[in-house]
Amino acid sequence: MTLWVFLRLWSLLWHLGLPVVLLYLVWRGRKDALYGRHLAERFGRYRQRLPGSVWVHAVSLGEMRSAVPLIRALLDRGETVVTTHFTPAGRREAERAFPAEIAAGRMAAVWVPFETSWAYAGFFRAFRPRAGLVMEIEIWPRMIFAARKSAVPLFMCNAQYPTKSMIRDARFTLRHKLMQNYAGAFVKSDLQARRFASVGVPNIAVTGELRFDQPVPAHLLGAAERVRPLLAEGRPVVTFASAVEGEDELYLDAIIAALGHPSRPFVVYVPRKPERFDDVARLVARRGLAAIRRSESLDATLAPKTPAFPLWEGGALSGSGPDLLLGDSLGEMYFYIALADRVVTGGGFTPYGAHNIIEPLALKRPVIVGPEIHTIEYPAVEAIAAGVCLRVETPEALSEALTGWPGPPPEAIESFFAAHAGATARTLAALDRALTRR
Missing domain, CATH: 3.40.50.11720 (3-Deoxy-D-manno-octulosonic-acid transferase, N-terminal domain)
Incomplete structure (x- = not known):
């Protein structure tokens, strides 16, 4: 033609x-x-x-x-x-x-x-x-x-x-x-x-890659520093960023397995699209996970709604508090990432491919991606070679990585990031x- x-x-x-x-x-x-x-x-x-x-x-x-x-x-x-x-x-x-x-x-x-x-x-x-x-x-x-x-x-x-x-x-x-x-x-x-x-x-x-030059909102980092001890004092935190439709069951299986580990990581789960927020909340509830929603537990300034939400007691979560925060908001991804010790970037377990890994790297957080990285070949290939990103091929490997991958030192991520800005x-x-x- x-x-x-x-x-x-x-x-x-x-x-x-x-x-x-x-x-x-x-x-x-x-x-x-x-x-x-x-x-x-x-x-x-x-x-x-x-x-x-x-x-x-x-x-x-x-x-x-x-x-x-x-x-x-x-x-x-x-x-x-x-x-x-x-x-x-x-x-x-x-x-x-x-x-x-x-x-x-x-x-x-x-x-x-x-x-x-x-x-x-x-x-x-x-x-x-x-x-x-x-x-x-x-x-x-x-x-x-x-x-x-x-x-x-x-x-x-x-x-x-x-x-x-x-x-x-x-x-x-x-x-x-x-x-x-x-x-x-x-x-x-x-x-x-x-x-x-x-x-x-x-x-x-x-x-x-222009994303290496993105500004990082300081107020979101400050909010994460204040909120993290209330959410997950003494626990590692894993953020699932931009989880897309078709991955939720796989990710929740991995999360439930990780919660059985002695470290019992706290999970921040951020769906890719706002229209999925309610559906994912129902799915999390059906899987029996103790969870709170950002929209219900934090106010517009990302401060705890201490009197409004029953899981907050005197500025801290009760001892039987939740294991998962559902990130049901827009424009606050750096807050969710800043809460974490490591980040899983969504999309990599679907044919559509993984999403941006640069935001976690900007905050010196190691990143885990699924097998499908064709959408982010640059900089994923280079990041994997540098050891600042881990590519897992199977759901089982993901479950293991959530608690078993030590990740690189922060200075390795900082060096990688500076080289690509x-x-x-x-x-x-x-x-x-x-x-x-x-």
């Missing part, structure tokens, strides 16, 4: 499917009302006007968090920025991280338009960006070609090309043709540069060089 034919079929599919997409947004809006708000933006109708801005597309929460240090650097040097998102989690993170800049009109956080040429035309009329940065590897045909038509150089940013994606795309090379129409790619490692070059992507620069400055320099060449 030629690219021309594909684009016509893609457009037809989107126009015919728009009612289905709208129904999907209404359905998702039953759990998160933000899905149904600002719908005009998805059709390319925007109230804001930010001509000459730098456009950052961060589809959801993870991509937006990785973009935060880069956006901060762009704003600090006088740029205006527009971010586009598909999910409420991504949009909320942009609004949470940059409220003053949004209020001052220096930044806008909006929905990405639907995959139609006319919706993108409305977006480019409103913002007329001087460049676009697509976080990670998002391949949206109309986005790519609408940017080209509007003479907006569009770059993949913080990009990696996972092994599984390469294998799949080798059979159907259409994605290669689409990627070749980007203006360039700012990639995470030399390996990723070779991969993108092998499929014809132009103007590649190795800039590193600095991606923000390298990305800005690469962007400036690319725009100068045009």
